[in-house]
Amino acid sequence: METITTPAGIELAFDRYVGGDAGTVILIGGAFGERKFPKMVALAEQLADTYRLTVVNYDRRGRGDSTDTPGDYDVENEIDDIAALVEAVGGSASLFGWSSGAGLALLAAARVPGVRRVVAFEPPFVVDHENFVPAADLEVRLHELIAAGRRAETVKFYMTEAMGMPRYVTAIMRFTPMWKNLLATAPSTAHDWAVMGPYMRGTALDPAEWSSVTAPTLVISGEKSDALLRTGAAAIAAALPNATHRVVPKLSHNPNVELLAPVAGEFLTGTTNSVHPDREADR
Structure with missing residues (x-):
């Protein structure tokens, strides 16, 4: 475990997986997630081992070994945390976010210098009333x-x-x-x-609000995931100026890392492996 202390005094704990010279990616977990979650560990290992990425798998504030500011819940705080991590790894990194972590990755990409690419796995945007909409209060x-x-x-x-x-x-x-x-x-x-709260109201996303997310972005959703997640993924991909939406066969919100890692790894490194779990679906 390594740690950094942010300018705001938050201590962020992370594990670093050094795979090679293909760049750095920071993994951002979703609700209830922490860096020791087995699938986050497995994803970090595969991205490092197969795609030569240096992977920073960190505990978001208030989770695992990272500290928190109880009662102070502002998205800008977590964006500042990511900015501190990017600076700590040399000033340049890609971001991979899962669920609410994907929403955070996109918001951070608009504000943090040095974000090269973004992979957003099923950010839970709720853009209509066809499925579930959380209460306003x-x-x-x-x-x-x-x-x-x-x-x-x-x-x-x-x-x-x-x-x-x-x-x-x-x-x-x-x-x-x-x-x-x-x-x-x-x-x-x-x-x-x-x-995520401001974007789960059942209303359409405004492309103007996302126009500053200029880093190349891949939005991933799973064929086996709920329709709400697939709809939200398609909506944010359409709202972003430089994004692609990809639906991965047999993948769900509780993902098989063997299916998720190649899609993310190829995008983050600009490579293509000869063996790909959903290559047939691409044709």
């Missing part, structure tokens, strides 16, 4: 639960009211090994909402 209740230290209720509330999961799913999760990790990261969901 969700933030108030979320902050109340976090301030009261009611972590189990925070997990259930965020999963059902912000992410649209059925209640029976959260009931089952209480009896799984992952429950303790969900409880540990529950307070950080306020940061996820600060990132």
Whole structure:
């Protein structure tokens, strides 16, 4: 584990995977995610080993070994964290974001100098009322639960009211090994909402708001993911000035890294492997 202290005094913990000379990519996890999440580790290893990338897999503030500012939930804080990481790795890096981390990657790309490329895996933009739309006052209740230290209720509330999961799913999760990790990261969901809340209102995205995201961007969605995620991915790709949307067969929001890593790795490095998990779908 390595750490840096940001200008704001936040200590960010990260693991660095040195793969070669193909550049650096910073991995940005989503809600309840942390750098030790097995699929983030597997993705980091594959991007380093196969695509010669140096991968920085970090804990967003309030997760894992990174510190936080309880009660201060502003997306600009997390953008500043990413800027500090980019500077720490030499002033130039690409970004890979998953779910709300993908939304954060796109927002950071508009403001942080030195962002070369962006891969956004299923950012949860809610752009119509065809599926689930979170309540307008969700933030108030979320902050109340976090301030009261009611972590189990925070997990259930965020999963059902912000992410649209059925209640029976959260009931089952209480009896799984992952429950303790969900409880540990529950307070950080306020940061996820600060990132995505303004873009989950069921309204169309405004291309003018995203016009400064000029870095080449690949938006990925999975064929097996919910329609809401596929619709949101297509919408943000259309709103960005320099983006492509790719639907990967057999992929879901809980991804098979063997399917996700080649798509991301090829885009980040501008290469093409002879063996590709969805090459047939490209023809």
